């Protein structure tokens with residue numbers, strides 16, 4: 001076991017460090033996640049440029065968190081399925097397609113939210 005885990009002073013940071021490391025690994029490996037992160041940067045810059053309100057910022061932050069989190073979970077599900085069942089199976093297809101569908105739902109609504117917030121300010 002990692003000796004850091006026994007360090008009572010560092011304990012509260014351990015989960016945080018592992019979480020950042022996990023995110024880094026997934027972002028490096030997944031093209032779609034890089035695209036969502038790039039889109040989030042564009043949204044942040046657009047929000048600054050168009051001076052969106054505090055409530056609009058809150059909605060944009062929530063939306064970006066939702067899309068990125070769903071994409072991370074989609075990648076995790078893909079990896080779990082590849083690990084436990086590397087060969088083709090119709091149920092794996094259903095699971096992976098449904099996980100991808102969940103990301104699609106968040107992405108479509110994120111675009112709608114961006115349109116509703118940004119278009120009237122242009």
Ligand SMILES: Nc1ncnc2c1ncn2[C@@H]1O[C@H](COP(=O)(O)OP(=O)(O)OP(=O)(O)O)[C@@H](O)[C@H]1O
Pocket residue numbers: 032078085086087088089090092093096097100
């Ligand atoms: N073991 C499998 N059994 C059945 N279908 C599979 C299997 N692996 C992948 N697929 C099909 O291929 C699609 C893409 O799966 P893959 O794991 O390659 O993800 P990906 O190419 O990273 O896709 P995404 O763009 O959603 O991240 C799945 O949605 C599913 O339809």
